[in-house]
Amino acid sequence: MTQESAIAVHRTKSPTWLRYALMFHVLAFFWINAFLADVQKFVVAYAASTWYFNTNDRRSWSAVYLKAVLFFWRYHLGSLAIGSLLLMLFRVPSHIYLFLNHRVKQSRNALVVGAYRSMSFCLKDVERLMKSIHVNAYAVVAANGEDFLSAGNTAANLWQDNSWYMLTTNTVAALLFTLTKSSFAILIGFCSGCYFRARSDVVYWFLPTVVCIWLAYYVMNRFLSLFEIVIETLFLCYACEIDSxxxxxxxxxxxxxxxxxxxxxxxxxxxxxxxxxxxxxxxxxxxxxx
The missing domain is CATH 1.20.5 (Single alpha-helices involved in coiled-coils or other helix-helix interfaces)
Structure with missing residues (x-):
């Protein structure tokens, strides 16, 4: 290779601030995603609690969703921001669990596998409990107007006092919702499979069928999650009324x-x-x- 045709290659290292900025934007993306989901939970919980405590006053029902948005924007914007941040931080161990799952499958050490299974069992229970308290905390915020930390403490106490009834209600509701989502997805899959299979211009008919099944299950899951929030909010309002x-x-x-x-x-x-x-x-x- 002659001197004229030589190509100089220089490796540049990205600055430290750029890596921190990338991490910040990734965390902000998940935080904003959790915040928007919590806004939905709060609005639904506010509407359910308004219906529960003001059934005889029809004037309080007018534009209840708009009132919920204005209420959280004026008084509880910080509560929703802190709640979504805490929920995002509690999801970090679950992501670590998924990362370790691949590593443990390759390990043959019985002690490591046993410790991993115990940790995964505890993490699943803690995450399930925190999600339930998280949703109930927004119901307390909507009903009583407390801040998120005080509402979380109230929701945890109500959960402890009525754990058996809440677990029974949530289990039955989850079973019914799962059967509904599965039945709807199977029905959509059967109809879409028959439709795509009858078309001569579609070669791989099972691929769009799988996409239709996934979309049907996802849409039904998002739709029924509203009813799940309503059930938990109504039961929590009833528990608050009993305690007060x-x-x-x-x-x-x-x-x-x-x-x-x-x-x-x-x-x-x-x-x-x-x-x-x-x-x-x-x-x-x-x-x-x-």
Whole structure:
């Protein structure tokens, strides 16, 4: 190679601030994503709590979602920012768990595998508990107007006092939602499979069918997540009402009775009350259909 045709190659190292800026933007992306999801949870929780505590006042229902957005923008923007940041930080161990999963599969050490399984079991339970307390904290913020940390403490205490009933409600709701999402995805997959298979210009008909199944499951999952937030918010409002009622607190038998049977009966009464608002007569105990 002659001197004229030689090519000089210089390696430049990226500055430190550029790497920190990249990390900052990645974290900001996940933070903003979690923040927007929390705004949705807060708006739905605010609407559900407004319906629960103001069923007889129809004026409070007008533009309830707009009121929720203005309410969090004026008073609880910091609460949602802190809550989304904490949720993002709690998700970091789950990402570390996924990274270690690939490493542990290649290891043959029984001690490492056992420690990894124990850690993964604890991480899954902690993450599930934190997600539930996180959603319930927004319900407390929407209902009582507390800051996020105080609302998280209140939600944790309510979760501890009513853990059995909350677990039962969440388990039954999760089972029904899973069956609904799976049935909807299977139905869409069957219809799309028949459609794409009947077309002669589609060679690999199973590829768009899989895409349709995934989109159907994703859309139904996002849709039913709203109902899940509503169920948790209504149960939390009911638990707050039980704890704040001095006549119920003085009677342990009444506490157990209302916790066992009151929620279903009360919610059935409130739903029937809402249906009868257009043709109702006001009585001392509420609305009665005519």
């Amino acid at each position: 009622d001095p006549t119920i607190q003085k009677s342990p038998k009444m506490m157990v009775k209302r916790a066992d049977f009151g929620f279903n009966k009360y919610m059935a009464y409130r739903i029937q009350e809402e249906r009868c608002l257009n043709n109702s007569q006001i009585t001392p105990r509420g609305y009665t259909c005519t």
